[in-house]
Amino acid sequence: KAGVTQTPRYLIKTRGQQVTLSCSPISGHRSVSWYQQTPGQGLQFLFEYFSETQRNKGNFPGRFSGRQFSNSRSEMNVSTLELGDSALYLCASAPPTSTDTQYFGPGTRLTVL
Amino acid sequence: GESVGLHLPTLSVQEGDNSIINCAYSNSASDYFIWYKQESGKGPQFIIDIRSNMDKRQGQRVTVLLNKTVKHLSLQIAATQPGDSAVYFCAENDPGTYKYIFGTGTRLKVLA
Numbered sequence: 240k241a242g243v244t245q246t247p248r249y250l251i252k253t254r255g256q257q258v259t260l261s262c263s264p265i266s267g268h269r270s271v272s273w274y275q276q277t278p279g280q281g282l283q284f285l286f287e288y289f290s291e292t293q294r295n296k297g298n299f300p301g302r303f304s305g306r307q308f309s310n311s312r313s314e315m316n317v318s319t320l321e322l323g324d325s326a327l328y329l330c331a332s333a334p335p336t337s338t339d340t341q342y343f344g345p346g347t348r349l350t351v352l
Numbered sequence: 353g354e355s356v357g358l359h360l361p362t363l364s365v366q367e368g369d370n371s372i373i374n375c376a377y378s379n380s381a382s383d384y385f386i387w388y389k390q391e392s393g394k395g396p397q398f399i400i401d402i403r404s405n406m407d408k409r410q411g412q413r414v415t416v417l418l419n420k421t422v423k424h425l426s427l428q429i430a431a432t433q434p435g436d437s438a439v440y441f442c443a444e445n446d447p448g449t450y451k452y453i454f455g456t457g458t459r460l461k462v463l464a
């Protein structure tokens with residue numbers, strides 16, 4: 240099976256712009272979670288989607304949003320980018336059973352100038 | 353490569369020695385735990401998992417120990433190799449919310 244894929248791998252934006260990141264989960268996985276990883280804060284949970292519905296949400300401002308499509312692919316959007324949004328954004332997918340292993344993608348490295 | 357975390361606790365071990373990485377988890381209701389390895393510039397990679405009805409699980413060169421009484425998890429790596437150098441995270445799953453909560457991570461450095 241192919242692993243979790245994320246596009247693009249690297250992105251450079253300027254403050255005030257918006258960005259959309261994409262994640263394709265492992266085939267058959269219906270849960271997709273997004274995380275932000277920074278050196279100072281570590282791995283922080285953004286949100287989780289399951290069967291096109293947001294099932295969980297972390298403590299991030301409304302500028303961060305996401306969605307999931309019927310094929311389980313997910314997108315994450317960040318509007319009005321700030322310098323502090325520079326981070327590695329990781330997507331993880333999990334099988335239908337709620338407490339099974341999450342598998343991570345390689346991440347998208349976002350740099351905001 | 354890029355640093356995963358600049359201020360992580362670091363464990364330095366000699367090549368060939370055994371490594372023990374510890375993690376304290378937060379929620380006594382968590383029933384599933386995972387150890388991940390993250391190399392510079394890559395996403396976390398699954399190493400081994402354990403459910404709360406077990407206290408020990410072994411994989412290839414790795415063993416996870418779970419002590420629910422003190423909410424402690426450890427990862428033991430036997431005969432540590434240079435390729436084991438990475439940041440290691442523990443994660444707990446809250447069965448009520450399905451959320452994964454990650455530890456801050458430990459950087460493992462293998463000395464030749």
